Amino acid sequence: MTNNKYIxxxxxxxxFSPLKSGQESLTFxxxxxxxxxxxxxxxxxxVSIFNNTGKDFIISSVSTDISEKAEIHGxxxxxxxxxxxxxxxxLIKSKQQVFLQPGGIHLMLMGLKHQLKDGSxxxxxxxxxxxxxxxxxxxxxxxxxxxxxxx
Numbered sequence: 568m569t570n571n572k573y574i575x576x577x578x579x580x581x582x583f584s585p586l587k588s589g590q591e592s593l594t595f596x597x598x599x600x601x602x603x604x605x606x607x608x609x610x611x612x613x614v615s616i617f618n619n620t621g622k623d624f625i626i627s628s629v630s631t632d633i634s635e636k637a638e639i640h641g642x643x644x645x646x647x648x649x650x651x652x653x654x655x656x657x658l659i660k661s662k663q664q665v666f667l668q669p670g671g672i673h674l675m676l677m678g679l680k681h682q683l684k685d686g687s688x689x690x691x692x693x694x695x696x697x698x699x700x701x702x703x704x705x706x707x708x709x710x711x712x713x714x715x716x717x718x
Contacts (some may be wrong), residue, residue, distance in 0.1 A: 598705040612674040625696035626657040633682045635678025685709040
């Protein structure tokens with residue numbers, strides 16, 4: 568009976584202890600966009616990205632099934648005019664957090680295939696420089712929520 572107690576204790580430790588997978592990766596949190604109107608063909612997507620690892624990551628591209636094109640965009644100011652500019656990639660350094668948010672770096676989805684409605688969701692794939700990827704769920708928020716995010 569004593570051996571069974573030890574085996575049971577070992578199994579409990581095994582199943583409830585956090586295990587290291589050996590594969591370090593990024594963490595994506597709180598991805599969202601706003602609902603669109605029926606004729607709208609583009610939207611921005613925002614997300615927080617956390618690199619709690621000891622290595623740098625490069626996001627080389629993004630893709631999704633709901634649009635014809637998906638790009639990472641940054642903001643540039645030229646002669647006091649703010650413009651969006653496609654970024655070829657996005658470096659997330661070790662122990663760094665990057666916030667894709669209104670007025671800053673964000674994702675642009677162009678050629679939307681259908682209207683995005685409040686409460687729905689879709690996936691965006693973040694493709695890393697090493698060929699690996701992360702699929703991230705994006706929540707669609709009501710237009711009224713937009714007032715709280717963008718001033």
